[in-house]
Amino acid sequence: MAELEWQGEIQTGSLRRALRQALRRTSPGWRVVAEGFLAATSPIDLLAIGARGELIALRAATSAPADGGARLLARALSDLAWLTPRVEDLHKLAPELGLRPLAPPRVALFAPDFDAEVLGAAAHLADLLGRERLVLTRYRALRQQGQLTLLLDPIGADAPRTAAALPDELPIAPPPPSAPLVDPPSPSAFRTGLTDADLRTEPLAPA
Amino acid sequence: MPRDLADVLHYFLPELEDDPGGDAPASEPPPIAGDPDENELGRPPAGGAPPPLPILGLPIGERDVVRAALAWNLAVETARLGARATLIAPDSDRGSPLWPEPGVGPLGCELRFCPAKDLQSLYETATTLATRLAREARHGGIVFVRIPPAWLDDDTTPAEPLRWMLLLSGARARDLDETAGLARKLCARHPVLELGVTLHGVESIAEARDAFDALARRTQAESARPLISYGLLVDDLHVYRAIAAQRPIGLAHPQSPAARALMDVARLLYEDARSRVLG
Numbered sequence: 001m002a003e004l005e006w007q008g009e010i011q012t013g014s015l016r017r018a019l020r021q022a023l024r025r026t027s028p029g030w031r032v033v034a035e036g037f038l039a040a041t042s043p044i045d046l047l048a049i050g051a052r053g054e055l056i057a058l059r060a061a062t063s064a065p066a067d068g069g070a071r072l073l074a075r076a077l078s079d080l081a082w083l084t085p086r087v088e089d090l091h092k093l094a095p096e097l098g099l100r101p102l103a104p105p106r107v108a109l110f111a112p113d114f115d116a117e118v119l120g121a122a123a124h125l126a127d128l129l130g131r132e133r134l135v136l137t138r139y140r141a142l143r144q145q146g147q148l149t150l151l152l153d154p155i156g157a158d159a160p161r162t163a164a165a166l167p168d169e170l171p172i173a174p175p176p177p178s179a180p181l182v183d184p185p186s187p188s189a190f191r192t193g194l195t196d197a198d199l200r201t202e203p204l205a206p207a
Numbered sequence: 208m209p210r211d212l213a214d215v216l217h218y219f220l221p222e223l224e225d226d227p228g229g230d231a232p233a234s235e236p237p238p239i240a241g242d243p244d245e246n247e248l249g250r251p252p253a254g255g256a257p258p259p260l261p262i263l264g265l266p267i268g269e270r271d272v273v274r275a276a277l278a279w280n281l282a283v284e285t286a287r288l289g290a291r292a293t294l295i296a297p298d299s300d301r302g303s304p305l306w307p308e309p310g311v312g313p314l315g316c317e318l319r320f321c322p323a324k325d326l327q328s329l330y331e332t333a334t335t336l337a338t339r340l341a342r343e344a345r346h347g348g349i350v351f352v353r354i355p356p357a358w359l360d361d362d363t364t365p366a367e368p369l370r371w372m373l374l375l376s377g378a379r380a381r382d383l384d385e386t387a388g389l390a391r392k393l394c395a396r397h398p399v400l401e402l403g404v405t406l407h408g409v410e411s412i413a414e415a416r417d418a419f420d421a422l423a424r425r426t427q428a429e430s431a432r433p434l435i436s437y438g439l440l441v442d443d444l445h446v447y448r449a450i451a452a453q454r455p456i457g458l459a460h461p462q463s464p465a466a467r468a469l470m471d472v473a474r475l476l477y478e479d480a481r482s483r484v485l486g
Contacts, residue, residue, distance in 0.1 A: 014258075017481075024401070028433040144399070147258075188423035190416045192438040193471045199411065199441055199464045 006141035006148055010062045014148050016045050019060055019110060022139075022150040023048070030056060031189055033097055040082040042075060053100030055087055060110035060139075068115025069136070073122055076107040076134060108135045110152070119155060259337035260291060260348045261480045262330065264372040266356045266389065267305070274375045275305035275353065276450040277407060277440055277469075279318070282351050283455040284473035286316040290480070291340050291348025293317040295333050297324075297355060305353075307453040314455075326358040330369075349480045359393065369397045373437060373476070378409045378418035387425045394430035402432065403479075405472050407440035415439035435479070438472045441465050 020032050029051030036043040039057070046058040057079040059072055083105040091099045114122075114136055126134045140151040267274045279294060286292040298320045300306055309318045319336070323329035329352060337350045354372075372393065376386035390402055404422055406415040415438070423434040445460040452459065457466045 021401075024433065024435070188419075188427065188434040189436060190419040190423075191436040191475055192412060192415070193474065194412060194438070194468060196412055198467045198471075 004142045004144070006143050010141055010148065012045075012062055015060050015062050015150075018141075018148040018150045019046060019058065019139075022152050023058075026152050028188055031097075031191070032058075033094075039075075039079050041078070044079060049097055049099055050103075050106065052103055053098055054103035055083055055090070055099060055105040057083060057105065057107045058110065059107070061112070064112040065114075069109065069111050069113075069118040070115070070121075072109050072111060073118055073125075076109055077125070079107050080105055080129070080133070104130070104133060106133045106135070108137060110137050110139050110150075112140070113138055114155070122155075257341045257344075259334060260341050260344060260350050261371055262333045262337055262350045262352055263476065263480070264330075264352050264354045264369055266359060266372070266374065267353045268356055269299075269303070269305075272304055272450060273407075273442070273446070276446065277375055277405075278351055278353065279306065279316075280449070280456050280469050281473050281476065282318075282349070283313050283316045284457050284469045285349055285477055286314040287457065287470070288473060288477050289346045290477050291315075291344035291346075292351065293319060293336065293340060293348070294351040294353065295319050295321055295329070295336065296353040297329060298322045299355075300353065312455075313458055325361060326354065326369075329354065329358070347477075347481050349476060356389075359389075369393070369400045371401050371403070373403045373405060375405050375407050375440075376418075376422070378406050378414055382408075383418060383422055383425075387422055387429070390422070390426045390432075390434070391429050394426065394432045401435060402426070403435040403437045403476075405437040405440055408442040409439050410441070412439065437475045437479075438468065440468045440472060 016035055023030055023032065027050075030048040032046050032048045034047040035045070037047040037057075038044075044057045045060050048056040048058060050056050057076070059075055059079070061069070061072055065072060087099065087103070087105060088101040091097075091101045109122075119136065122134055122136050136155045138153040138155060140153070142149045142151060265274070265278050267278060282292040282294045292315075294306075294317070296306060296318070301309075301320050306318055309320055311317045321329065321332040323332055333350050333352045340348060340350065374386050374389060376382050386404065390404075393400055393402060404419060406418050409415040409418065419434070419436050423436075426432055426434050441464045443463060443465050445456055445463040446465045449456040449459050449465075456463065457469055460466055
């Protein structure tokens, strides 16, 4: 498979495009709604809305981070803190997105690899925050028909756990009970920015 | 009222990135289409050139005036968004009622004919053109390609060319059956193809949503592949008037539901075009 490996530097724009493409296959319920969305101090690579109407911040490293992903993890926590009080405002600004104001935001981090310490810290944080609120995924950059393609490998239960981690069945901060969605997306989500009012036919002018 | 987060992003940040290496708009108008200039199309991109524009295939029959009109209008609306929009059709379409006169048309949208005789050569022309146009398309764009449906049945065509295709489907049961069959065939033959669907001729969003969900479930069950939704289009009288006059609906009847729907579908296509995997 070595001949399929992506050679050379990966540009941020290319990585974002490839990530969007990969997510269409691995997470078809996610809808990417913005790119380069400025958070507290730095832009979030992609902003998506999940299948339950929750906001998801996606950050990706273009190469294996020299710090093992510690900075990426710090930014993820910063994103959660920054986005949480703003979800309701975003919902008001763009009600057609199907954003659920009460759903806590999530973050997803992507890198070729993460250090064991970072994985341990992330696992502990995920226990505290709720399993789905912080997800780390390794990716492998491949060349397919001359184009960048990502193979995603979510890091799950095999991630190192800290001694202080709590059992799965006792999460400290479970997400609030889910309310029924007004506009639940299907696995292949129907998309339109129109409302029924937009389809109302006006009286025709004479030809 | 804002409809999409992208509509309000300027409150928070610079929007989508500009294409790297993008140039100012071309000072000279692009060559008028007729036969594409093979030498010009064949020029290799300069070093550090941006990736080629995405190519969107649209299966449209030789007498399918409505789908052709919708495709042409989608190209016009894509150009209105600031994108470079070019539609390529086989030379056999020349003089047919499917298309207006070739060349640069409304809002810079361009129609070209090419002498392709099969899917492979059609895509080769489209790819060369997409590579060339990318250099002058500061805000990206789309190369729309009219594919004669019979060419999709050619077993000798390599699977490689098709990466992104849009099926324009009616919402009636018979239309959905036909679209599902085509989707099944395309998915089986083109493993990397991303297949999108726009429902046309619908009267409500609920009708389009139900039709799309039914198609998506069926495609998932039959081919284990997701469908991408590209909204809906309506067939009001403005559509047929505009087809008869060969005028873009968005210019002739900008306040009509048909124009609003076209604009919305073009926006979805353009957003996805900018996120194509282009290395």
